[in-house]
Amino acid sequence: MRGVFVTGTDTGVGKTLVAAWLTHHWGADYWKPVQTGATEGTDFGTVARLAPGATIHHSAVVLQAPLSPHEAARRERMRIDLSAMVPPETDRPLVVEGAGGVMVPLNETALMVDLMARLGLPAVVVARTGLGTINHTLMTLEILRRHRVPLLGVVMNGQKNSGNRQAIEHFGGVPVLAELQPLFAVTAGVVASLPPPAFPCPEMTP
Secondary structure, three states, rough: OOOOOOOOOOOOOHHHHHHHHHHHOOOEEEOEEEOOHHHHHHHHHHHHHHOOOEEEOOEEEOOOOOOOOOHHHHHHHOOOOOOHHHOOOOOEEEEEEEEOOOOOOOOOOOOOHHHHHHHHOOOEEEEEEOOOOOHHHHHHHHHHHHHHOOOEEEEEOOOOHHHHHHHHHHHOOOOOEEEEOOOOOOOOOHHHOOOOOOOOOOOOOO
Protein backbone atom coordinates (compact mmCIF):
# COMPACT_ATOMS: atom_id res chain seq x y z
CA MET A 1 0.00 0.00 0.00
CA ARG A 2 1.16 3.56 -0.70
CA GLY A 3 0.35 6.74 1.18
CA VAL A 4 1.38 9.78 3.20
CA PHE A 5 0.24 11.69 6.25
CA VAL A 6 -0.02 15.43 5.53
CA THR A 7 0.70 17.48 8.64
CA GLY A 8 1.70 21.09 9.16
CA THR A 9 3.72 23.45 11.29
CA ASP A 10 0.47 25.10 12.41
CA THR A 11 -3.17 25.46 11.47
CA GLY A 12 -3.92 27.39 8.30
CA VAL A 13 -0.61 26.66 6.56
CA GLY A 14 -2.17 24.95 3.54
CA LYS A 15 -2.43 21.28 4.52
CA THR A 16 -5.75 20.86 2.75
CA LEU A 17 -4.47 22.44 -0.47
CA VAL A 18 -1.42 20.16 -0.44
CA ALA A 19 -3.60 17.14 0.35
CA ALA A 20 -5.88 17.98 -2.59
CA TRP A 21 -2.86 18.50 -4.87
CA LEU A 22 -1.42 15.11 -3.97
CA THR A 23 -4.82 13.40 -4.13
CA HIS A 24 -5.47 14.73 -7.63
CA HIS A 25 -2.08 14.08 -9.18
CA TRP A 26 -1.53 10.68 -7.58
CA GLY A 27 -5.09 9.51 -8.30
CA ALA A 28 -5.26 8.84 -4.56
CA ASP A 29 -8.01 8.39 -1.98
CA TYR A 30 -8.34 10.95 0.80
CA TRP A 31 -9.04 10.46 4.51
CA LYS A 32 -9.12 12.95 7.38
CA PRO A 33 -9.37 10.92 10.60
CA VAL A 34 -10.39 13.86 12.82
CA GLN A 35 -12.34 16.84 11.52
CA THR A 36 -13.09 19.81 13.74
CA GLY A 37 -14.89 23.06 12.92
CA ALA A 38 -17.60 21.35 10.88
CA THR A 39 -19.92 24.29 11.56
CA GLU A 40 -17.63 26.37 9.34
CA GLY A 41 -17.08 23.73 6.65
CA THR A 42 -14.94 20.62 6.35
CA ASP A 43 -11.56 19.85 4.86
CA PHE A 44 -12.90 16.65 3.32
CA GLY A 45 -15.54 18.76 1.59
CA THR A 46 -12.84 21.09 0.28
CA VAL A 47 -10.78 18.19 -1.06
CA ALA A 48 -13.88 16.72 -2.71
CA ARG A 49 -14.32 20.06 -4.49
CA LEU A 50 -10.65 20.52 -5.43
CA ALA A 51 -10.03 16.91 -6.49
CA PRO A 52 -13.31 15.89 -8.11
CA GLY A 53 -13.58 12.19 -8.77
CA ALA A 54 -11.39 11.23 -5.82
CA THR A 55 -12.74 8.82 -3.24
CA ILE A 56 -13.24 10.68 0.05
CA HIS A 57 -13.42 8.30 3.00
CA HIS A 58 -15.55 9.15 6.03
CA SER A 59 -13.76 10.77 8.95
CA ALA A 60 -13.64 8.67 12.11
CA VAL A 61 -14.56 11.74 14.16
CA VAL A 62 -16.39 14.89 13.04
CA LEU A 63 -16.65 17.67 15.62
CA GLN A 64 -18.58 20.89 15.28
CA ALA A 65 -16.51 23.51 17.11
CA PRO A 66 -13.43 25.10 15.45
CA LEU A 67 -11.20 24.14 18.38
CA SER A 68 -8.44 21.73 19.28
CA PRO A 69 -9.81 18.19 18.87
CA HIS A 70 -9.63 17.36 22.59
CA GLU A 71 -11.62 20.47 23.54
CA ALA A 72 -14.12 20.15 20.69
CA ALA A 73 -14.70 16.53 21.72
CA ARG A 74 -15.11 17.48 25.40
CA ARG A 75 -17.81 19.97 24.49
CA GLU A 76 -19.69 17.22 22.69
CA ARG A 77 -19.26 14.90 25.69
CA MET A 78 -17.11 12.40 23.85
CA ARG A 79 -13.53 11.14 23.89
CA ILE A 80 -11.37 10.53 20.82
CA ASP A 81 -10.08 6.96 20.85
CA LEU A 82 -6.94 6.33 18.80
CA SER A 83 -7.73 2.62 18.51
CA ALA A 84 -10.77 3.56 16.41
CA MET A 85 -8.58 5.33 13.84
CA VAL A 86 -8.25 2.53 11.28
CA PRO A 87 -7.21 3.55 7.75
CA PRO A 88 -9.74 2.67 5.06
CA GLU A 89 -8.96 -0.21 2.75
CA THR A 90 -8.12 0.87 -0.79
CA ASP A 91 -6.14 -0.30 -3.79
CA ARG A 92 -5.11 3.30 -4.54
CA PRO A 93 -2.62 5.54 -2.75
CA LEU A 94 -4.03 7.11 0.43
CA VAL A 95 -3.53 10.74 1.44
CA VAL A 96 -4.28 11.28 5.12
CA GLU A 97 -4.64 14.81 6.51
CA GLY A 98 -4.14 15.69 10.16
CA ALA A 99 -5.85 18.41 12.20
CA GLY A 100 -3.61 21.31 13.17
CA GLY A 101 0.01 20.54 14.00
CA VAL A 102 1.76 17.52 15.46
CA MET A 103 1.36 18.59 19.10
CA VAL A 104 -2.40 19.15 18.94
CA PRO A 105 -4.09 17.15 21.75
CA LEU A 106 -6.60 14.46 20.76
CA ASN A 107 -7.58 13.48 24.29
CA GLU A 108 -6.18 13.84 27.82
CA THR A 109 -3.05 11.82 27.00
CA ALA A 110 -2.60 11.53 23.22
CA LEU A 111 -1.38 14.05 20.67
CA MET A 112 -1.68 14.13 16.88
CA VAL A 113 1.88 12.81 16.60
CA ASP A 114 0.79 9.71 18.54
CA LEU A 115 -1.83 9.02 15.89
CA MET A 116 0.80 9.55 13.18
CA ALA A 117 3.15 7.08 14.86
CA ARG A 118 0.32 4.58 15.21
CA LEU A 119 -0.56 4.77 11.50
CA GLY A 120 3.08 4.59 10.42
CA LEU A 121 2.67 6.67 7.27
CA PRO A 122 5.54 8.82 5.95
CA ALA A 123 4.93 12.46 6.86
CA VAL A 124 4.75 15.39 4.49
CA VAL A 125 5.16 18.58 6.53
CA VAL A 126 3.48 21.70 5.12
CA ALA A 127 5.20 24.94 6.13
CA ARG A 128 4.85 28.62 5.45
CA THR A 129 7.66 30.39 3.63
CA GLY A 130 7.90 33.60 5.68
CA LEU A 131 9.37 34.76 8.96
CA GLY A 132 9.14 32.17 11.75
CA THR A 133 8.91 29.15 9.49
CA ILE A 134 12.45 27.91 10.23
CA ASN A 135 11.75 27.63 13.94
CA HIS A 136 8.29 26.09 13.53
CA THR A 137 9.43 23.63 10.88
CA LEU A 138 12.53 22.45 12.74
CA MET A 139 10.51 21.91 15.93
CA THR A 140 7.92 19.91 14.00
CA LEU A 141 10.63 17.74 12.43
CA GLU A 142 12.24 17.16 15.83
CA ILE A 143 8.96 15.99 17.36
CA LEU A 144 8.30 13.62 14.46
CA ARG A 145 11.77 12.12 14.80
CA ARG A 146 11.38 11.66 18.55
CA HIS A 147 8.22 9.67 17.89
CA ARG A 148 9.87 7.68 15.08
CA VAL A 149 7.49 8.92 12.41
CA PRO A 150 9.08 8.42 8.98
CA LEU A 151 9.70 11.72 7.18
CA LEU A 152 9.24 12.19 3.47
CA GLY A 153 10.00 15.91 3.45
CA VAL A 154 8.59 19.44 3.52
CA VAL A 155 6.29 21.31 1.16
CA MET A 156 6.59 25.10 1.44
CA ASN A 157 3.44 27.09 0.72
CA GLY A 158 3.73 30.79 -0.15
CA GLN A 159 6.06 33.27 -1.83
CA LYS A 160 9.39 31.60 -2.53
CA ASN A 161 12.09 32.25 0.05
CA SER A 162 15.36 30.58 -0.90
CA GLY A 163 17.05 31.43 2.40
CA ASN A 164 14.35 29.77 4.49
CA ARG A 165 14.29 26.78 2.17
CA GLN A 166 18.06 26.30 2.46
CA ALA A 167 17.93 26.64 6.26
CA ILE A 168 15.15 24.05 6.58
CA GLU A 169 17.01 21.58 4.37
CA HIS A 170 20.35 22.19 6.10
CA PHE A 171 19.26 22.21 9.75
CA GLY A 172 16.28 19.91 9.31
CA GLY A 173 18.11 17.28 7.30
CA VAL A 174 15.14 16.76 4.99
CA PRO A 175 14.40 17.77 1.40
CA VAL A 176 11.97 20.51 0.49
CA LEU A 177 9.84 18.45 -1.85
CA ALA A 178 7.97 21.33 -3.48
CA GLU A 179 7.28 25.04 -3.27
CA LEU A 180 3.70 26.06 -4.00
CA GLN A 181 3.30 29.69 -4.96
CA PRO A 182 0.27 31.76 -3.83
CA LEU A 183 -2.71 30.98 -6.07
CA PHE A 184 -4.95 33.58 -7.69
CA ALA A 185 -7.89 31.25 -6.95
CA VAL A 186 -8.26 27.89 -5.26
CA THR A 187 -10.37 25.81 -7.62
CA ALA A 188 -10.27 22.30 -9.04
CA GLY A 189 -8.96 23.69 -12.32
CA VAL A 190 -6.14 25.57 -10.63
CA VAL A 191 -5.14 22.55 -8.56
CA ALA A 192 -5.15 20.40 -11.69
CA SER A 193 -2.93 22.95 -13.46
CA LEU A 194 -0.25 22.85 -10.77
CA PRO A 195 2.86 20.86 -11.70
CA PRO A 196 2.56 17.26 -10.51
CA PRO A 197 4.64 16.26 -7.49
CA ALA A 198 8.24 15.56 -8.48
CA PHE A 199 8.33 12.80 -5.87
CA PRO A 200 6.46 9.47 -5.95
CA CYS A 201 3.93 8.35 -3.38
CA PRO A 202 5.97 6.15 -1.03
CA GLU A 203 5.29 2.54 -0.28
CA MET A 204 3.92 1.82 3.17
CA THR A 205 5.59 -1.01 5.05
CA PRO A 206 3.38 -3.39 7.10
